[in-house]
Structure formats: C-alpha cells, structure tokens
Amino acid sequence: MSSQKILELKDIKREFRMGSEVVKALKGVSFDVVAGEFITIMGSSGSGKTTLLNTLGCLDKPSDGTYLLDGVDVRKLGRNELARLRNHKIGFVFQAYNLLPRTSALENVELPLMYNPEISAKERRERAVKALQAVNLGDRLDHTPNQLSGGQQQRVAIARALVNEPVMILADEATGNLDSRSSYSIMALFQELNTQGKTIVFVTHEPDIASFSSRTIMLRDGKVMKDSVNENRKSAKDVLASLPKSEDY
Amino acid sequence: MSFLNLLRIALKALQRNKLRAFLTMLGIIIGVASVIAMVAIGQGSKQSIQQQLSGMGSNMIIIRPNSNISAGARLDASTVQSLTLDDVKALQRGAPHLSAVTPLASSRGQAIYGNNNWPTQIQGVNPQYLDIIRQWPLKDGISFSDRDVQSQNKVCLLGQTVVTNLFPNGESPIGKYIRFGKVPMLVIGTLTAKGESAFGQDQDDVILAPFTTVQRRILSTIYLQNIYASAVDENSTTAASTEISDILRTTHRLKATDDDDFAVRTMQELINTFSSTSQLLTVLLAVISGISLLVGGIGIMNIMYVSVTERTKEIGLRMSIGARGMDILLQFLTEAILISITGGIIGVILGITSARLVTIFLSWPTLVTEYSIVLSFLVCFVTGVFFGYYPAQKASRLDPIEALRYE
Numbered sequence: 001m002s003s004q005k006i007l008e009l010k011d012i013k014r015e016f017r018m019g020s021e022v023v024k025a026l027k028g029v030s031f032d033v034v035a036g037e038f039i040t041i042m043g044s045s046g047s048g049k050t051t052l053l054n055t056l057g058c059l060d061k062p063s064d065g066t067y068l069l070d071g072v073d074v075r076k077l078g079r080n081e082l083a084r085l086r087n088h089k090i091g092f093v094f095q096a097y098n099l100l101p102r103t104s105a106l107e108n109v110e111l112p113l114m115y116n117p118e119i120s121a122k123e124r125r126e127r128a129v130k131a132l133q134a135v136n137l138g139d140r141l142d143h144t145p146n147q148l149s150g151g152q153q154q155r156v157a158i159a160r161a162l163v164n165e166p167v168m169i170l171a172d173e174a175t176g177n178l179d180s181r182s183s184y185s186i187m188a189l190f191q192e193l194n195t196q197g198k199t200i201v202f203v204t205h206e207p208d209i210a211s212f213s214s215r216t217i218m219l220r221d222g223k224v225m226k227d228s229v230n231e232n233r234k235s236a237k238d239v240l241a242s243l244p245k246s247e248d249y
Numbered sequence: 250m251s252f253l254n255l256l257r258i259a260l261k262a263l264q265r266n267k268l269r270a271f272l273t274m275l276g277i278i279i280g281v282a283s284v285i286a287m288v289a290i291g292q293g294s295k296q297s298i299q300q301q302l303s304g305m306g307s308n309m310i311i312i313r314p315n316s317n318i319s320a321g322a323r324l325d326a327s328t329v330q331s332l333t334l335d336d337v338k339a340l341q342r343g344a345p346h347l348s349a350v351t352p353l354a355s356s357r358g359q360a361i362y363g364n365n366n367w368p369t370q371i372q373g374v375n376p377q378y379l380d381i382i383r384q385w386p387l388k389d390g391i392s393f394s395d396r397d398v399q400s401q402n403k404v405c406l407l408g409q410t411v412v413t414n415l416f417p418n419g420e421s422p423i424g425k426y427i428r429f430g431k432v433p434m435l436v437i438g439t440l441t442a443k444g445e446s447a448f449g450q451d452q453d454d455v456i457l458a459p460f461t462t463v464q465r466r467i468l469s470t471i472y473l474q475n476i477y478a479s480a481v482d483e484n485s486t487t488a489a490s491t492e493i494s495d496i497l498r499t500t501h502r503l504k505a506t507d508d509d510d511f512a513v514r515t516m517q518e519l520i521n522t523f524s525s526t527s528q529l530l531t532v533l534l535a536v537i538s539g540i541s542l543l544v545g546g547i548g549i550m551n552i553m554y555v556s557v558t559e560r561t562k563e564i565g566l567r568m569s570i571g572a573r574g575m576d577i578l579l580q581f582l583t584e585a586i587l588i589s590i591t592g593g594i595i596g597v598i599l600g601i602t603s604a605r606l607v608t609i610f611l612s613w614p615t616l617v618t619e620y621s622i623v624l625s626f627l628v629c630f631v632t633g634v635f636f637g638y639y640p641a642q643k644a645s646r647l648d649p650i651e652a653l654r655y656e
Contacts, residue, residue: 054650057569059568059569059649059650059653060650079573079574080573080574080575083568083571083572083573083574083576084571084573086568086569086570086571087570087571087572088571092569092570094566094653098562098565098566098653100563100566101265102264102265103261103265107261111567111570112570112571114254114257114258115567115570115571115572115573115576116571117251121253160570164570164571
C-alpha cells in the first residue's frame with residue numbers, strides 16, 4: 001500500500017501565451033508521490049507554485065509532459081472528465097476557505113456529493129455529518145460561516161475536502177489567513193488525517209509550516225530546486241501545547 | 250446532477266437573496282397579473298356582447314326580400330313580394346342544415362283591452378319560432394300549436410310590455426280576449442321578458458300569433474315579409490345560408506346572371522362583427538400587458554448577470570469540487586426559471602383576484618379563461634429560459650482557476 005504511487009509527474013511543462021510573449025511557468029517538473037505522504041510544496045512567488053497546484057488539482061492541463069493521478073493520464077481528459085476526476089479524487093482546501101455564505105456547515109460539506117449522482121440524499125447527509133465529526137465540528141452542523149471562527153471555517157472546508165473520500169487532499173496556503181494558534185491546530189488536524197492514511201499535498205511559503213510535513217519540494221523558476229525528506233518532523237500538537245496559555249482567551 | 254439537487258441548490262441560492270429574488274419576481278408578477286386581468290376584461294366584454302346577441306337566437310337566419318329593379322326604378326325591399334309559402338316548404342324539405350323554418354308576417358296596429366290600448370306589432374309565426382329559433386320560453390299559459398296555425402285560430406301570446414300596458418292592474422291576461430285592430434283574439438300565454446335587443450329595440454313589445462291568422466285575417470295577403478330559420482348549430486350557419494340561397498334561387502327560377510331577389514342574414518355574422526371588435530380590444534390589452542412581461546424578463550436577465558458576476562468565486566469553487574459546465578448552466582437556468590415560474594403563479598392569483606375586484610367594484614363583466622392562464626404561464630417559463638440562458642451560459646464557461654481567484 002505504501003509504495004502505491006498516487007501522483008506521477010514526468011517533465012511537466014506549462015507555457016502561457018501573453019500577447020506575443022510566451023511565459024514558461026513550469027520548465028520540466030518531475031516527482032512522484034506515494035500514498036500516505038504529507039508533502040509541502042514551497043517556493044517564492046513566481047516560482048511556478050500556483051501553476052503546479054492548478055495542474056495537480058486538475059484545474060489546468062500541462063502543455064507538455066505526463067501527469068498521472070491515481071493511474072489516470074490527466075492530459076487526455078476533456079473538461080467534463082476533469083470535473084469528474086476532481087469530484088472523485090481530489091479534496092481542495094483554499095486559503096480563503098471558500099465556503100458558501102448563509103449556508104450551514106452541513107450543507108457546505110454536502111456540496112461535493114451533490115455533484116456525484118451515485119450518492120443518495122441520505123448517504124450524503126450521513127457522510128457529511130461524519131466528515132464534520134472527524135474535524136471536531138460535530139456540534140456545529142447548523143452554524144453558518146459567519147457564526148464560525150476562521151479556524152472553524154477552515155475545518156469545515158477540510159471536512160468538505162474529506163467528504164468525497166479523495167485520494168489526495170490539496171491545500172493551497174490553508175493556514176495563510178489564520179493566526180498562529182489556529183494555524184497549528186489546523187496543521188495538527190492535517191497531521192492526524194495523514195496518520196490515518198490520507199495523502200496530503202500542501203502548498204505554502206512558510207518554512208514553519210513545512211516542518212510539519214514528511215517531505216518538502218522547493219520550486220524555483222519553474223523547476224524543482226530541492227526535494228528532501230524531513231528528518232526531524234515536528235508534531236503540531238506538541239507545538240500547540242507549548243504555546244503560552246495566555247493566548248487562550 | 251439530479252433534478253432534485255438542482256432545485257435544492259437553486260432554492261438555496263434564492264433564499265440567500267430573498268428581497269432581490271422577490272423584486273425580480275415583481276416584474277413577472279405584474280406582467281402576468283396584468284395579462285390575465287386585461288384578457289379577462291376583454292373576454293368578459295366579448296362574452297356579454299355575445300350573450301346579448303345570442304339572446305336573439307344565435308343560430309337564427311333571417312331571409313328578407315331584396316330590393317329589386319322594376320322598369321329601371323329600384324324598389325324598396327318591403328314592397329317586394331318575392332317570398333312565398335312555397336319557399337318555406339321548399340326550405341323545410343330540402344335544407345338539412347336547418348332545424349326549423351317559419352314564415353313571418355307582421356303588422357303594426359293598436360291592441361285594445363277594456364279601456365286600455367297600446368300601439369304594438371303582431372307577428373305571425375309557426376310554433377317552432379318560439380322553441381327552436383328564438384328559444385323564447387313562456388312565462389305563463391301555453392303556446393299555440395300547428396293545429397292553431399292550420400285552422401287560423403285567433404289565439405295569441407303577449408310580450409311583457411304589452412301585458413303591462415293592457416293589464417296595468419296586474420290581473421292575469423290568460424283567457425282574456427283582446428282586440429288587435431278589429432280582430433278579437435284569445436290570450437293563451439305570455440312571454441318571458443327579453444329586454445332590449447343589442448340595437449336598443451324593445452323585444453317585449455310584441456304579440457305573437459299563428460302565422461295564418463296574421464296573414465289571412467289581419468294582412469289579407471299571400472306574400473311573406475320574412476322567413477326565419479334556424480341552423481342546426483352555430484357552426485353550420487354558413488353552410489345553412491348557402492343552402493338557403495341555392496334553394497331559393499331554384500324555386501324563384503333565377504338565371505345565373507340574375508341578382509338574388511332575397512337576402513340571407515345570419516345572426517352569426519352580426520355576432521362576428523361585434524366579437525371582432527372586442528377581440529381587437531382583447532388583443533390590444535394583451536399586447537400591452539405582454540410588453541410588461543417582457544420588461545419583467547429583462548429584469549430577470551439583468552439580475553442573473555449581476556448574480557453570476559457576484560458569485561464568480563462560488564462558481565469557481567463549485568467547479569473545483571467537481572461541477573461540470575452543464576451543472577453550473579443548469580443551476581443558474583433553474584434559478585431563473587424558478588423566479589419566473591413563482592412570479593407566474595403569484596401573478597395568476599393576483600390577476601384572477603383583480604379581475605374579480607373589477608367585477609365587484611366596477612361591475613364590468615370579466616371572464617378569466619384557461620387559455621390566458623396557460624399561455625401566460627408558458628410565456629413565463631419561456632421568459633425564464635430565454636432570459637436566464639445567456640447569463641447561465643456565461644457562468645458555465647468561466648475558467649475555474651480565474652473564477653477562484655476572482656475578488
């Protein structure tokens with residue numbers, strides 16, 4: 001199981017045409033991700049981080065190279081098939097949470113399953129409740145986003161990413177809008193999900209966050225600069241516990 | 250995505266913006282309500298005109314002698330004596346589209362009872378004139394029979410105006426003898442009140458008697474002033490009038506080049522003339538209200554465009570978690586249709602209510618027809634689809650990456 005490759009990227013290139021100029025965002029990126037890994041992708045702005053994220057998330061297709069997601073060659077798929085792939089295999093977590101306003105947590109979490117016709121209304125609800133319980137929000141099912149704190153909103157978003165049982169959770173600066181305490185608690189949640197066997201790809205520019213992952217890929221100018229396994233991985237739970245109590249108001 | 254989920258999502262989206270959804274709906278509500286109310290007013294006036302005319306017998310066909318040219322001078326129609334009893338018999342035998350034919354002889358004169366007298370008209374007809382052609386029920390007494398016609402019996406039926414003028418004290422005229430001119434006649438029945446005709450003529454100022462009685466005993470002539478006939482139903486009046494022309498041309502031995510020496514008038518023609526006027530009114534009102542429905546539709550389109558722009562991020566999110574372009578398109582289309590259909594339902598209710606109020610407070614006749622409801626409902630649906638489609642399509646074609654980054 002642990003050797004099963006979830007992602008296989010071979011020489012991924014992505015070019016954009018801006019008028020007469022061709023911008024090369026990715027200039028040949030290759031790496032594999034096996035099931036159960038917790039990867040952070042780091043890089044400064046302009047490093048091609050966002051483009052890589054869009055490619056990994058099947059929102060964008062590479063101009064060249066092969067990208068296999070769970071054995072499926074993404075480049076060969078059409079718009080609708082990509083949508084299906086996103087629905088079945090990827091769970092997105094965004095920096096700005098992207099929850100629907102004035103809609104309960106439960107309904108927000110149910111959303112991905114709405115686009116899966118094989119799932120009945122009853123099963124949809126059960127799975128959404130379970131996902132919310134998994135992120136410790138079992139008692140906040142009927143709360144709307146504006147009744148929740150930033151950290152709680154991000155937990156709802158994580159529950160939404162979990163609900164369709166994806167092969168990979170793709171987080172884009174998921175702690176970027178949070179204070180450090182909430183950030184650590186979200187990272188603790190990710191670590192917990194990771195120990196349960198979820199594959200997580202986390203895009204960030206904070207080295208602090210990267211230290212919680214098992215492997216870090218550094219991008220620079222559209223190429224992989226460094227791909228290293230974290231030897232001394234920190235536990236977010238411990239860091240959270242070590243924070244002074246005074247912040248806990 | 251299943252239809253139920255679509256509906257759920259659309260409802261949810263509308264709930265998030267209740268006031269805006271309602272204001273958008275208002276355009277449709279006003280449009281539909283005004284279409285229904287205006288058509289109801291138009292149809293109501295059409296119906297009341299039709300009813301008035303039908304009261305004179307909607308299947309009725311009147312055959313009159315036509316003006317004719319004799320030695321170069323055109324003669325007044327009333328002096329032409331071209332219709333005879335043989336024509337009546339020929340029509341009774343040979344016209345399958347006619348349910349009844351009666352000759353009509355009329356004369357004006359003074360009706361006298363006791364010390365009361367009243368100038369009125371006596372009409373000599375066959376018994377079918379009452380039952381079939383005019384569908385004029387009796388108020389009291391009995392009608393005369395074919396036997397009375399054969400034996401030229403001096404019996405008569407009085408119209409209500411004659412009754413009130415000859416019998417002002419309210420006594421029953423049945424069994425009393427009145428005189429019409431010099432001829433004494435036994436009153437055997439009275440007619441129900443018909444009121445004024447569409448032309449302002451008092452239809453109750455009449456005495457009806459057997460045709461032969463009037464023709465022989467009062468007029469002393471063998472010619473007829475009119476022939477009244479009745480088509481089997483309203484739709485066959487045209488066929489019936491052609492039939493009549495053919496038969497009469499044969500019995501009158503007219504050559505192909507000769508003009509008709511008679512004229513056939515159907516009540517239907519008259520009804521059509523009046524109906525077409527009120528039909529025009531209905532169409533005019535419907536068109537004006539239709540324009541307000543169109544404006545309502547544009548309102549929907551406007552709001553849907555705003556909504557798509559405003560919810561770009563939501564669209565991006567939905568796409569990123571697996572919504573296809575078609576799902577997004579259907580979602581926004583469903584929202585638009587939901588607005589227009591809900592507006593339509595409220596509009597129908599409001600339209601029917603206001604039509605009722607118009608009848609109650611202004612006592613205008615109104616008639617809410619099913620087709621106006623079905624039609625305006627259909628128009629609503631089409632409006633929703635038509636004006637919702639372009640914004641929905643715009644939403645479905647958004648690039649998920651750009652939509653997600655939209656601020």
